[in-house]
Amino acid sequence: MRLRFADRADAGRALAEALAPLGWPRDALVLALPRGGVPVACEVARSLGLPLDVLVVRKLGVPFQPELAMGAIASGGALVVNEEVVAWLPSPETFERVRREEQAELERREREYRGGRPAPDVRGRTVILVDDGLATGATMEAAVRSLRALGAARIVAAVPVASQGARERIAAVADQVVCLDVPEAFHAVGQCYRDFGQTSDDEVRDLLEQARANLARLQFARGEGA
Numbered sequence: 716m717r718l719r720f721a722d723r724a725d726a727g728r729a730l731a732e733a734l735a736p737l738g739w740p741r742d743a744l745v746l747a748l749p750r751g752g753v754p755v756a757c758e759v760a761r762s763l764g765l766p767l768d769v770l771v772v773r774k775l776g777v778p779f780q781p782e783l784a785m786g787a788i789a790s791g792g793a794l795v796v797n798e799e800v801v802a803w804l805p806s807p808e809t810f811e812r813v814r815r816e817e818q819a820e821l822e823r824r825e826r827e828y829r830g831g832r833p834a835p836d837v838r839g840r841t842v843i844l845v846d847d848g849l850a851t852g853a854t855m856e857a858a859v860r861s862l863r864a865l866g867a868a869r870i871v872a873a874v875p876v877a878s879q880g881a882r883e884r885i886a887a888v889a890d891q892v893v894c895l896d897v898p899e900a901f902h903a904v905g906q907c908y909r910d911f912g913q914t915s916d917d918e919v920r921d922l923l924e925q926a927r928a929n930l931a932r933l934q935f936a937r938g939e940g941a
Contacts, residue, residue: 722910726875727758750914756845767926773817793861838866848904852881
């Protein structure tokens with residue numbers, strides 16, 4: 716099968732090209748779903764000259780089959796539940812136990828990635844929500860619903876690749892979906908990448924710092940100050 720992207724940064728540059736002609740308000744914000752969405756979103760934010768931050772989302776995997784999502788949670792308290800999968804669980808306590816564990820990990824990652832900085836205020840703003848791809852769309856749906864609850868004015872989900880079902884799922888909840896590739900024979904997001912290695916927490920922190928430095932230089936060049 717043809718590999719569409721060399722790596723996540725390459726996918727981000729391609730995604731930025733598709734997003735650039737759409738026009739963005741000056742106070743628009745790029746939010747990445749970590750970890751894999753951050754290298755993609757970093758290129759988008761750099762190209763569009765917009766600030767970058769993260770919106771942490773955690774998949775709620777079935778304990779005996781972690782890749783199978785029974786739901787997802789996101790910063791801001793959004794919860795998405797896959798009722799069909801939950802119905803297979805041995806007991807209701809199983810779901811709640813996983814939710815508590817993932818909530819703790821979500822909060823840890825927010826502290827780790829931001830280094831004490833507050834989450835950006837999305838009220839009334841346009842948000843470009845970026846991930847490296849959509850398989851089921853559960854985590855992206857949780858992210859979109861979280862931003863709705865937090866008062867975002869417009870939510871654009873932007874991904875390099877998605878399954879047809881996931882794209883349709885997100886189109887039903889986001890204001891717009893920008894997706895570069897919807898393979899007919901979709902098996903996994905990584906099938907469209909030559910290098911799809913895991914992104915580490917250190918890489919996420921480094922990329923966020925890099926994005927802040929890039930934006931500060933751009934703001935200085937615009938005469939807006941650092």
